[in-house]
Amino acid sequence: MAANFSTSVVRSNVNFHDDEEEEENENGVLIHDDEDELRRGPWTLDEDKLLVHYISCHGDRRWNHLAKSSGLKRTGKSCRLRWLNYLKPDVKRGNLTIEEQILIIQLQSKLGNRWSRIAKHLPGRTDNEIKNYWRTRVQKQERQRLKFDSNNMPAPFPDHAMGCFAPRITVDIMGDNCMTNNGGQAFTSNTAECTSATSSSVLNSTLSISTIFGDTSEHYKTQTTSNGVAEHDINDYAFPTALDCNYQMINDCGNVYDYMDALINLGSSISGCCHITEDNSLLDKQMAKNGLWKR
DNA sequence: AATATCCCCAACCGCCGCTCT
DNA sequence: GAGAGCGGCGGTTGGGGATAT
Numbered sequence: 001m002a003a004n005f006s007t008s009v010v011r012s013n014v015n016f017h018d019d020e021e022e023e024e025n026e027n028g029v030l031i032h033d034d035e036d037e038l039r040r041g042p043w044t045l046d047e048d049k050l051l052v053h054y055i056s057c058h059g060d061r062r063w064n065h066l067a068k069s070s071g072l073k074r075t076g077k078s079c080r081l082r083w084l085n086y087l088k089p090d091v092k093r094g095n096l097t098i099e100e101q102i103l104i105i106q107l108q109s110k111l112g113n114r115w116s117r118i119a120k121h122l123p124g125r126t127d128n129e130i131k132n133y134w135r136t137r138v139q140k141q142e143r144q145r146l147k148f149d150s151n152n153m154p155a156p157f158p159d160h161a162m163g164c165f166a167p168r169i170t171v172d173i174m175g176d177n178c179m180t181n182n183g184g185q186a187f188t189s190n191t192a193e194c195t196s197a198t199s200s201s202v203l204n205s206t207l208s209i210s211t212i213f214g215d216t217s218e219h220y221k222t223q224t225t226s227n228g229v230a231e232h233d234i235n236d237y238a239f240p241t242a243l244d245c246n247y248q249m250i251n252d253c254g255n256v257y258d259y260m261d262a263l264i265n266l267g268s269s270i271s272g273c274c275h276i277t278e279d280n281s282l283l284d285k286q287m288a289k290n291g292l293w294k295r
Numbered sequence: 296a297a298t299a300t301c302c303c304c305a306a307c308c309g310c311c312g313c314t315c316t
Numbered sequence: 317g318a319g320a321g322c323g324g325c326g327g328t329t330g331g332g333g334a335t336a337t
Binding site: 041082 | 302303304305306307308
């Protein structure tokens with residue numbers, strides 16, 4: 001990967017005098033005086049340095065002017081994209097966290113494919129990154145569906161949930177409750193919906209579930225609150241906690257799906273609504289009818 | 296080890312709406 | 317009001333690394 005460098009480093013290191021046919025403008029930045037074709041494709045380290053240097057001096061506005069006067073043989077659009085998606089200092093690198101993934105799903109259900117709006121809720125994440133994330137996941141699910149179709153097997157999830165490019169779910173955070181991870185640590189998002197963590201302590205208990213699919217050897221793990229208020233009817237269902245990505249779901253074909261994949265598809269198949277309950281579990285009986293959650 | 300396939304993601308494209316002249 | 321220029325956005329592509337066969 002290129003360049004996570006500070007502006008000061010760029011200023012001190014960049015060497016603009018590597019081409020005899022270039023000349024400096026009034027700001028000490030080189031201008032190409034030939035009419036070479038615009039460059040396309042991946043940016044080089046030197047181009048990155050030049051762009052960062054120019055923006056540090058002149059700001060990130062007037063992209064077409066910037067592209068010409070900076071000496072970059074790039075379009076203004078290309079410069080803007082490179083800056084916003086990669087070079088801007090506050091761009092966060094690395095994999096999306098589970099919290100970010102859930103927030104994306106939540107926001108996508110509300111906003112649709114308005115990636116730039118969604119990105120505003122995830123500091124440091126770009127619309128391009130979120131768009132790529134969403135597309136990759138949905139493509140994966142579509143491939144799964146086609147695989148089942150070609151094998152003449154029933155789809156793991158209802159067709160209407162699998163076939164659309166933008167499956168919609170709503171994760172409702174009920175009342176004062178907040179999604180928590182297994183340690184009971186509050187999941188804090190940038191949305192206003194999630195404002196406070198539940199105070200009830202969460203006790204893990206391992207329960208043997210032998211119903212529905214008749215597999216008595218499997219152990220499914222669910223959670224109950226200390227006061228037992230939200231205890232599940234374990235004879236019928238088992239639920240994972242919202243952020244426990246170690247869970248997988250097994251449908252009635254015996255196929256196993258990762259937590260997030262199942263969440264997206266089940267959410268689509270239950271009229272766009274699943275709930276976070278008092279014990280921070282996803283609770284909807286229709287969800288459970290699609291299969292068991294396996295740890 | 297070679298080849299095929301999958302997956303990620305940077306970058307491009309086309310369209311739309313806003314602003315300025 | 318018309319049109320050019322531009323920024324912003326969402327959809328798409330293609331290169332390259334990772335993984336499977």
